Amino acid sequence: MSYSHYTSGHNSSSPSAPPVPENQSQSGGGYAYQRPPSSQQPNYNYNYNYGQPQNPSSGGGGGYGSPYGYAPAPAPNPPSFPPGTHPEVIRSFQMVDSDRSGFIDAKELQRALSSGYQQFSLRTIRLLMFLFGNSADPHRIGPKEFAELWSCLGQWRGIFERFDRDRSGKIDLAELRDALYSLGFAIPPTVLQLLISKYDDQSGRRADLSFDSFVECGMIVKGLTEKFKEKDTRYTGSATLSYETFMTMVIPFLAAE
Amino acid sequence: MSYSHYTSGHNSSSPSAPPVPENQSQSGGGYAYQRPPSSQQPNYNYNYNYGQPQNPSSGGGGGYGSPYGYAPAPAPNPPSFPPGTHPEVIRSFQMVDSDRSGFIDAKELQRALSSGYQQFSLRTIRLLMFLFGNSADPHRIGPKEFAELWSCLGQWRGIFERFDRDRSGKIDLAELRDALYSLGFAIPPTVLQLLISKYDDQSGRRADLSFDSFVECGMIVKGLTEKFKEKDTRYTGSATLSYETFMTMVIPFLAAE
Numbered sequence: 218m219s220y221s222h223y224t225s226g227h228n229s230s231s232p233s234a235p236p237v238p239e240n241q242s243q244s245g246g247g248y249a250y251q252r253p254p255s256s257q258q259p260n261y262n263y264n265y266n267y268g269q270p271q272n273p274s275s276g277g278g279g280g281y282g283s284p285y286g287y288a289p290a291p292a293p294n295p296p297s298f299p300p301g302t303h304p305e306v307i308r309s310f311q312m313v314d315s316d317r318s319g320f321i322d323a324k325e326l327q328r329a330l331s332s333g334y335q336q337f338s339l340r341t342i343r344l345l346m347f348l349f350g351n352s353a354d355p356h357r358i359g360p361k362e363f364a365e366l367w368s369c370l371g372q373w374r375g376i377f378e379r380f381d382r383d384r385s386g387k388i389d390l391a392e393l394r395d396a397l398y399s400l401g402f403a404i405p406p407t408v409l410q411l412l413i414s415k416y417d418d419q420s421g422r423r424a425d426l427s428f429d430s431f432v433e434c435g436m437i438v439k440g441l442t443e444k445f446k447e448k449d450t451r452y453t454g455s456a457t458l459s460y461e462t463f464m465t466m467v468i469p470f471l472a473a474e
Numbered sequence: 475m476s477y478s479h480y481t482s483g484h485n486s487s488s489p490s491a492p493p494v495p496e497n498q499s500q501s502g503g504g505y506a507y508q509r510p511p512s513s514q515q516p517n518y519n520y521n522y523n524y525g526q527p528q529n530p531s532s533g534g535g536g537g538y539g540s541p542y543g544y545a546p547a548p549a550p551n552p553p554s555f556p557p558g559t560h561p562e563v564i565r566s567f568q569m570v571d572s573d574r575s576g577f578i579d580a581k582e583l584q585r586a587l588s589s590g591y592q593q594f595s596l597r598t599i600r601l602l603m604f605l606f607g608n609s610a611d612p613h614r615i616g617p618k619e620f621a622e623l624w625s626c627l628g629q630w631r632g633i634f635e636r637f638d639r640d641r642s643g644k645i646d647l648a649e650l651r652d653a654l655y656s657l658g659f660a661i662p663p664t665v666l667q668l669l670i671s672k673y674d675d676q677s678g679r680r681a682d683l684s685f686d687s688f689v690e691c692g693m694i695v696k697g698l699t700e701k702f703k704e705k706d707t708r709y710t711g712s713a714t715l716s717y718e719t720f721m722t723m724v725i726p727f728l729a730a731e
Binding site for chain 1: 611612613661662664665668669671672674677678694695698699702706711712713714715716717718719720721722724725726727728
């Protein structure tokens, strides 16, 4: 398998990938491990902006008119979906949020996504919760994070289908490379080999990736790349990390119960 | 939970930990994320020296006296145990190596270890195979690696039992810290918190660690620390990594099929 044209002439080997915008030179000449998002994918680079004001709808108040002599502080609005969220997304969330708490856990997320996508492995689900959820409450996600996640998966599904050219439901290493590139990640061949080798079967035979594994792979790349970028603010392609920083960056990606 | 004495007076809080040898000052004043092995634990720091000459016993030759006109090269000796390996270790290996190939896969390793230790989760088993196995053949391990792994687990079992002071079969965060310290790893409190938080139960309640989880935690620390040390050869406590190096260091630790 030759990668000789990987960095020098990528677009020639994947004509359907969106063109790289001209402002790529902003990356400063280092290894372009993350391309700026192309204009065709305006929503690709999520801002995990949890400080946005909540949708002020549906009060539910609590507290006012209490029989007690003092008025307790009103309960905070339950978390709600951003305006314009597709009704199917809201329905999928509410279907599994049986206690109407406004938050769902990993198993509930797995069920909610299966109504729009498929049954993801719990390992992929936990990775999604880690990347899209709130680090202060890693075991549950709310409506806003769910809507973001749903929309991101929709976009990834589209890209997966575009690169699964033979419609087998699986993509191979070259297709994974092109798909990640089209999501904005130019992954060095050694890294890509290492990543896909984790899906080899027991006898060491290379296996193609299902959508579930593609999402897991892609989220690992997205998550680790974003972590690295935080430490490489000037896009030099390398970063100096203390031992503590290194460990703190990496450990959340390791699977556990 | 206070960590105020963690770095300044560790030994006072864990009197049973082996003393730090005087040559620790060789580490150059950086954060001592890995202590040199103490003299009480001469075997702690394994050298993964796969270049050692094979034990020349038990030929099995093949080939000689072939009816063909040329003598084919003799088959290489099957891999064998280092001299002095305890018979129980050899028996445990041979019990699961049903095809007598001299190599065992993850499920066979799980069964082999369960005869001497316990049933480890497949996740822990895969981590052990990655850390003790041969990177050229990540799906199987041979007798020499098995013997090393067995001996390492024996040592870790001893340390686990030493720090499980109430004999509950579980250790808590402070005991994990002391146990890792006694294995040679001085882990920053933030890292330790992050590591143990992966074993929280579904509702986010802190759970104590079984021996299985202790081995998983410890092997993650051992593996990542050794990787980091390779890039921080002068023990300064920090390392400059390219994006590709960073990704290549980390990805093998992420779980997959």
